[in-house]
Amino acid sequence: MTEFLYQYPTLYPGILLKRYKRFFADIELATSEVITAHCPNTGPMAGVYLPGNKVYVSASDNPNRKLPYTWELIEVCDTQPTWVGVNTSLPNRVVNLALLAKAIPELGAYSEIRLEVPYGQDKKSRVDFLLAGSDRPIYIEVKNTTWVQGNVALFPDTVTTRGQKHLRELTALLPEATAVMLYFINRNDCPFFAPGDSADPVYGTLLRKAIALGLHVLPCRFDISPLGIRYLGLAELKM
Secondary structure, three states, rough: OOOOOEOEEEEEEEEEEEEEEEOOOEEEOOOOOOEEEEOOOOOOOOOOOOOEEEEEEOOOOOOOOOOOOOEEEEEOOOOOEEEEEEEOOHHOOOOHHHHOOOOOOOOOOOOOEEEEEOOOOOEEEEEEEEEEOOOOOOOEEEEEOOEOOOOEEEEEEOOOOOOHHHHHHHHOOOOOOOOEEEEOOOEEEEEEOEEEOOOOOOHHHHHHHHHHHEEEEEEEEEEEOOEEEEEEOOOEOOO
16 A cells, blocks of 8 residues: 555654653754653553654644643664654554555455444453454454564563453454454564564463464554555564
């Protein structure tokens, strides 16, 4: 796909100074002003939290916001300069746009897209997307992925009991439903995907067991730039 699925609002360049208390990032703008931006990523940001690197922030005119700026992108240089998405609220929005555009043919036919549908034991969890209109319902969980080793994107980058729970709940849907784990690779330099076994070996074991039982894994690659986000197709699984 060559057109943008999503285009950023006006962005402002700067340099990352530091991130602290998970949600705060001090950034020096190109104007030399130092601002504190909201960091919409609660994870460790392994290989992505790089003080001194170029970043972009967006600005909100909402008077009720304590922090008007949001940290959106950072440039990393593993093998070549690459923009990586920081805002973890965007992947689900972009996936929704991709679903509306029928941009992921591996999902097959569907005519209805539902968001945040209760499922799992006692319906206490919510699946990111439920697609209807085919012979079986299609349940999709989305995971943001930015950690890499070489040219391999890895998930997770830390122990995730929540992610383990999602794998168990998706596996429990099989074979009556189609269950999909969609990894949103939030950078364009990773043609391969694998579970992050060194960060969470339990997750890797659960993922392999789920695949053996019929879980569909879609490691979706995206081109991230200050102009917007494009879908590049699937990465190759390395299990």
